[in-house]
Amino acid sequence: MKRNSALRLAAVVSVAALLSTGCSLINKKESGQAIDPPPSGAESMMETASVPVNAANGRQVTLYFKDPRGMVAPVSVYVEKTVEVAKRSLEAMVDGAKGTPALPQGFTSLLPKGTVIKGIDIKDDQKLATVDFSKEFNNYKTEDERKVLEAVVWTLTGLDSVEKVSIRVEGKTLTEMAGAKTPVDKEMTRAMGINLEFASGMNLGQAVPVTLYFKNQTPEKYDYYVPVTRMVPRTDNLAKAAVEQLIKGPDAAKGLASVMASDIGLLQVKLSDDKSTITVDFNDKLLGSDKKVPAAAAQALILSLTETTGAAKVQLMVNGDVKVAGTDNTSYSKPVAAPDHINPVKM
Numbered sequence: 001m002k003r004n005s006a007l008r009l010a011a012v013v014s015v016a017a018l019l020s021t022g023c024s025l026i027n028k029k030e031s032g033q034a035i036d037p038p039p040s041g042a043e044s045m046m047e048t049a050s051v052p053v054n055a056a057n058g059r060q061v062t063l064y065f066k067d068p069r070g071m072v073a074p075v076s077v078y079v080e081k082t083v084e085v086a087k088r089s090l091e092a093m094v095d096g097a098k099g100t101p102a103l104p105q106g107f108t109s110l111l112p113k114g115t116v117i118k119g120i121d122i123k124d125d126q127k128l129a130t131v132d133f134s135k136e137f138n139n140y141k142t143e144d145e146r147k148v149l150e151a152v153v154w155t156l157t158g159l160d161s162v163e164k165v166s167i168r169v170e171g172k173t174l175t176e177m178a179g180a181k182t183p184v185d186k187e188m189t190r191a192m193g194i195n196l197e198f199a200s201g202m203n204l205g206q207a208v209p210v211t212l213y214f215k216n217q218t219p220e221k222y223d224y225y226v227p228v229t230r231m232v233p234r235t236d237n238l239a240k241a242a243v244e245q246l247i248k249g250p251d252a253a254k255g256l257a258s259v260m261a262s263d264i265g266l267l268q269v270k271l272s273d274d275k276s277t278i279t280v281d282f283n284d285k286l287l288g289s290d291k292k293v294p295a296a297a298a299q300a301l302i303l304s305l306t307e308t309t310g311a312a313k314v315q316l317m318v319n320g321d322v323k324v325a326g327t328d329n330t331s332y333s334k335p336v337a338a339p340d341h342i343n344p345v346k347m
Contacts, residue, residue: 066107094115129156207232
């Protein structure tokens, strides 16, 4: 999973002001060339061969959809292997498009039926992706307006070559959404947040965002993580704030599951001098009866800390000891990076 510390921390400074404006809070054909008009029969480009796409003949990507609770959640699937991976990723997110990957039950597409990705221009030197949608992009449900933006931005910024996203519709730069008129920044990043949460009475001018990962499960027992950007009182230690919020747990109204017990003690959180690694030390209440860290707790912790701070790795400790293992037998004796893909769908 790609992270950019400088970009995220810089965005935090202005996040509260941006929130009040709506959207922000927070083959080389696809790279470095102008957006071309769609060729005749562009809609057919959204179709894939009848052969199922899997690990053998496809490429794994993390796409964002609406989950059964109405939240924007990542799902890692295989799409057709192509040099235009950004375009193919968005095409796979269009409602009803042929070649759309099989999703867990209850997950739905946020890009409206009939939407065509008319072109994508990725400027490698700027890490900026400009995507041009057809007019059908505007046919979303009004209540999903912000979710559509989050899904597009978080999907594209999950690619190594992209940190910023600009949206056009029929060649015209989008400045506001068609439904509820949500303002749209010329360039959007993950600093816009996802599944935003605001505490009642919070002064946004004195708040900063942390992005947390909690658990959910479909009736068919598909377990998955859901990212939530929560505004918290301003602090210089975002890593500590994120861990404290993970321990506090999810908003009860969201129906998400906690990943850590509320009585776990946090002993220390420290960012390395080069800002690449976060060391987090807990008391032994983090461990289960088998003296191992619950896999969900470790995974959510790593996802939350790397997303919030931009650090590349997390060193997990218990009472100062790095000899820690998870219930899935993962060793945490050395710093661990976040996974490249979240919530993989089993083929």
